[in-house]
Amino acid sequence: MTLALVTGTSSGIGLHTAIGLARTGVDVIATVRDTGRADALRAAAAEAGVELDIRALDVTDAEGARSLVADAGPLDILVNNAGRGAVGTLEQLSDEDLQSQLDTNYLSVARLSRLVLPGMRERGRGRIVTVTSVGGAVGQPFSDAYCAAKFAVEGLMQSLAPVVAPFGIDVSIVEPGAVASSFTASVERAEPGPYAALQQAYLDRAATSFASAQSAEDAAETVVEAAVTDAPRFRWQTSESALRFAGLSLADLSGSRVLDVTSHWVR
Secondary structure (H helix, E strand, C coil): CCEEEECCCCCHHHHHHHHHHHHCCCEEEEEECCHHHCHHHHHHHHHHCCCCEEEECCCCCHHHHHHHHHHHCCCCEEEECCCCCEEECHHHCCHHHHHHHHHHHHHHHHHHHHHHHHHHHHHCCEEEEEECCHHHCCCCCCEHHHHHHHHHHHHHHHHHHHHHHHHCEEEEEEECCCEECCCHHHCEECCCHHHHHHHHHHHHHHHHHHHCCEEHHHHHHHHHHHHHCCCCCCEEECCHHHHHHHHHHHCCCCCHHHHHHHHHHHC
16 A cells, blocks of 8 residues: 655645546545635545545644644655745745745645655655745746745755655655646735836736646646656656746756846836
8 A cells, every 4th residue: 555645635736636646546645724625626536536535734734744644654655735826026025924935835845744754764665746836946026935935945855855865765846837726816915016017017927827827637647657656756847838947947057047038027
């Protein structure tokens, strides 16, 4: 039996990842902040003919995370998918805004990964997959706090990977680009103030990008592959456009190429 824990499964990539893993024969604990809002997940599981163990978890709740992992039993796969977005440039952002992004997109991932590591290390096997974003490789206008947290979690995972590999634990990150999901509807937006024109230009471009976005189901296929493949690797992108965009930064040693591209987004 292979047991996986997937966070943030009420919709979008998380929902389809939980279903996709269950289809491969993996036993899946699918977490949502509120099990009363898991109707879409339950319906999708029923339609797919799979069973999920749906449990409540606010990933920012340290004690809740500890209790869930302790109760789950030996975990073979952890998929850190839960996340939240934010629109705002630094002058618009409070310390609380910055902390909120770090709590959800970075600290919760670190906490859950730390909780599953002892069991995986002792058994000599395991896989930790974290859904980040192309925003974890390329900084983007008005995504300061979001990209900062995603950069942080990618740095954490890249640093962790070689240390746990000798214990049979594979660490991967998955970088989606624009994905059609309810994630964008929950994005927090700062008051634009003096940045109104620039922010609107960014939002207009984002609307165009998301109009032709990759489906969440399609993106989730890459997450599932990263979780179960016999040929694991550290970095995955979910589409050709995500691959090209992440490559802007990964091959840009001076940083000028990225800034040349993103500067046009706010003009």
